Amino acid sequence: MDVLQSIDTNEWKRLPKEFYLRPNVVKITTDLIGKILVTKFDDKITAGRIVEAEAYNGPFDKASHSYNNRRTKRTEVMYAEGGVAYVYLCYGIHQMFNIVTNVADVPNAILIRALEPMIGIQTMLERSNKTNHAYDLTKGPGNVAKALGFHTSQTGISLLDDTMFIADDGWKYGAYEVIATTRIGVDYAAEDALLPYRFLVKGNPYVSGKKLKT
DNA sequence: CCAATGATTGCCT
DNA sequence: GGCAATCATTGGC
Numbered sequence: 001m002d003v004l005q006s007i008d009t010n011e012w013k014r015l016p017k018e019f020y021l022r023p024n025v026v027k028i029t030t031d032l033i034g035k036i037l038v039t040k041f042d043d044k045i046t047a048g049r050i051v052e053a054e055a056y057n058g059p060f061d062k063a064s065h066s067y068n069n070r071r072t073k074r075t076e077v078m079y080a081e082g083g084v085a086y087v088y089l090c091y092g093i094h095q096m097f098n099i100v101t102n103v104a105d106v107p108n109a110i111l112i113r114a115l116e117p118m119i120g121i122q123t124m125l126e127r128s129n130k131t132n133h134a135y136d137l138t139k140g141p142g143n144v145a146k147a148l149g150f151h152t153s154q155t156g157i158s159l160l161d162d163t164m165f166i167a168d169d170g171w172k173y174g175a176y177e178v179i180a181t182t183r184i185g186v187d188y189a190a191e192d193a194l195l196p197y198r199f200l201v202k203g204n205p206y207v208s209g210k211k212l213k214t
Numbered sequence: 215c216c217a218a219t220g221a222t223t224g225c226c227t
Numbered sequence: 228g229g230c231a232a233t234c235a236t237t238g239g240c
Contacts, residue, residue: 092234094222142222185221
């Protein structure tokens with residue numbers, strides 16, 4: 001039973017374009033913790049509160065696909081004006097959903113790593129080929145994208161679109177609930193692997209990195 | 215053209 | 228803890 005089904009999504013304010021155009025991708029990442037990621041694909045709404053995300057500071061960040069302004073067919077979308085999706089395939093298996101930020105030609109992005117499901121859990125389960133709601137439903141970037149229905153073909157779509165956007169319902173985590181750590185899986189980035197660009201809600205069971213059941 | 219590999223996950227021992 | 232899956236992208240030749 002979806003106990004949160006009575007949520008009134010009309011109370012949610014869609015984040016405006018200016019939110020994404022700001023210059024500091026790390027600040028934007030912290031602001032995204034507690035916001036709600038929403039998709040409406042195939043007439044099915046799914047939504048979850050963002051509880052973990054990582055900043056990728058484009059040109060100056062060895063962990064970023066756009067380090068040193070590297071420009072390829074795949075990274076081209078990172079150079080778009082902020083507020084669009086960057087979805088890419090990782091390990092040939094997993095879709096990774098990112099948010100492009102900053103003004104045009106400054107290739108910053110934010111990887112969404114974990115959500116707390118709020119709406120459409122049944123749809124998330126079907127997309128994920130799972131039968132029971134466990135914390136791993138939206139734990140880790142690959143699982144987030146799978147549950148919300150993201151695909152690489154959606155790269156470049158605006159986050160002010162009706163099919164995918166981020167909303168603010170007024171919820172805010174306390175200052176001491178959100179902590180910064182180093183990012184996951186970026187050991188190749190030398191000294192930049194040590195940057196505290198991963199933000200998460202301390203103790204939230206959907207945050208990646210620990211194996212929990214039920 | 216072609217070999218190497220990854221912003222990961224889940225299954226196996 | 229170890230490691231296989233699986234393929235688009237990347238960069239070197």
